[in-house]
Amino acid sequence: TRHVALVPAAGSGARFGAACPKQYLQLSGRPLMWHTLSTLCQVAAIDEVALVLSPGDEWFDDYDWTLPKLTVHRVGGATRAETVKNGIAALGLSSEDWLLVHDAARCCLSVAMVERLLTEVADDPVGGLLALPVPDTVKRADRDGRVSITLPRQGMWLAQTPQMFRAGVLSQALAGDLTDGVTDEASAIERLGLKPRLVEGDASNFKVTWPRDLPLARAILEARQS
Secondary structure: OOEEEEEEEOOOOOOOOOOOOHHHOEEOOEEHHHHHHHHHHHOOOOOEEEEEEOOOOOOHHHOOOOOOOEEEEOOOOOOHHHHHHHHHHHHOOOOOOEEEEOOOOOOOOOHHHHHHHHHHHOOOOOEEEEEEEOOOOEEEEOOOOOEEEEEOOOOOEEEEEEEEEEHHHHHHHOOOOOOOOOOOHHHHHHOOOOOOEEEEOOOOOOOOOOOOHHHHHHHHHHHHHO
């Protein structure tokens, strides 16, 4: 049984509003995505780190990506789910191999977080994901931007990545309609009637989404280096 990390990076980062996809923005002297890939490559149990790019990617070849275990597959699709689906097909994995799908923009991932996920999901019949219990009071807004209801936060979690599932089951989960509420791998697995395990992650494993997120990511990475 192999452990393969799959990093979908075919998006344009439109919400970020930069001149290039956010995964290529400079962060502590490297492209943001380099930090993500470097961490995954350092995890001893991971055999391969598969980066899935858009076929029309114009930026990857401008940088040095000399990292052990890294393979590149230019088969990305129009959505994250399609990119993951195409990446799995390109890898030709055994149905029993483990896949750890991780967001390219979660660049503050640590080796310890991945190892915790690997340990807690190793014998799980379904698989699981890193996530955080919701710490704050949750409000639902109406169309006017006013509170319509306060939701109970007990049992509520914020999904993170990596999300770890057997290649065969994840392929099956992604075989149907990918527009029907499939926002991550776990939601695809849930459509099969399965219940992924929640493994507590860390607040530092956030997804860089807006320009204001970059200074925090930079501070975390520089603190670790020092």
